[in-house]
Amino acid sequence: MIRVRTPGLLTTVQDLGRPGLAHLGVPTAGAADRRAFGLANRLVGNQDGAAALEITLAGPELELEAGGWLALTGGRVAADLDGRPLPMDVAVRFEPGQVLRVGSVSSGLRAYLAVRGGIDVPEVLGSRSTDTLAPVGPPRLEEGARLPVGDRADGDPFRQVAPTRPVDPEPVLRAVRGPRDDVFTEEALRTLIGSAWAVTSDSDRTGVRLDGPVLERRRKVELASEGMVEGSLQVPPDGHPILFLANHPTTGGYPVIAVVIGADLPLAAQARPGTRLRIRFVSVAAARAARGGAGP
């Protein structure tokens, strides 16, 4: 068991979410940065998709009632075990009764804490993910909560620090044009790729809200609601795009000007408020090729 002494700003249980239920209005949810989440699980020898904790900006204080292994990945964060500084991106052994304190995320936005065996809260619709948009899955961590640890480990803990890329303070996200690029003016498309977009403070797991020049529409038609994917750059009537993350709604009524490619979604998930990001267009083929060489 893990006992929550303090929950931090927003700490949730996440796994790979609930794909396959979007036609019933159930968001996929799951970890926002799948790359950092996957690395945390691999480091402690967990199966893919074992549930871990997603930590947002300010971390929790946790009492580890039994001994085991943990790994901390993603956004850079200072943490200690009973006062001893904890390295990131490596499996670390802990003893029964030790207290883990996770501080503030200093670069990036979200850190991931995997415990060997996985967080074993009950599954809801095939996932242990906290849905932050819909009332599905376990609640966010609260003071005094106790989290069971499961047995979803099938490898050895990895005791060497895994190489990771530093968080880019001005990330460039690759995107495929459309599906509704024809709703916008050519000028709007040039503006999308020619501007620096500031991440605003009302961003969350649903989407990264971007401030910058207004993206003008060619025509004023109302779009009939249609299905949405993670990475969609949806443009509401105010002209400021919202980049959908893992907990996006299943359908939406605003046109999607472009879709950020899967390989760059982890960069979007780590873009903290104030970050200035840029968009660059790539082809579908280039987007698929990028998936293979994405790195850790």
Place this chain on the structure above:
Amino acid sequence: MRLRPVGERALLVEVGELETVHRLHAALRELDPPGVVELVPGYRTLLVVADPDRAQLLDELAARLPALELPPAEAVAGEPVEIPVTYDGEDLEEVAGLTGLDADEVVRRHTEPEYTVAFLGFSPGFPYLVGLDPALEVPRRDTPRTSIPAGSVGLAGTQTGIYPTASPGGWQLIGRTDVTLFDPGRDPPALLGPGGRLRFTVAG
């Protein structure tokens, strides 16, 4: 039929009308194409989302789509589900005022048609229904409510719907039902699926 790429792992299939969306959805559910993880209907589109590791399979599917045989509309729609409603919503009198009808006539016109579930969205199990009597078209409330109880039945524009779970919302509330529309412990978790039909009745 027009296909639009959505990033590298999804296709938006535009078919023009809702009935064709539901027939295509049924055909693809039956076909169960390899690599496809989501089929999401909208009013005039079906979104096909592939597993990121098998996204290239979408190209084969895209080539097959125009020749795909669709089931007839009658085979897609199931039996209508009855939703008993207690018509005592907070906005019923206001809706009566806005439409120029009296409350009884609002109820009569709301229980008259058979509705089709266009698609689900906004929140899990939330059905967007088509078939509303145009006389019942009213604007959304100027200020959305911060919490609307589960089971509330509302109106907004050309839409009527039911809130499956408590949530904020701006629709005009005309009644409530005890029917559970969404239960994560049930399989399937949503009572109504895309293309399903329903009727509202006056709860006795």
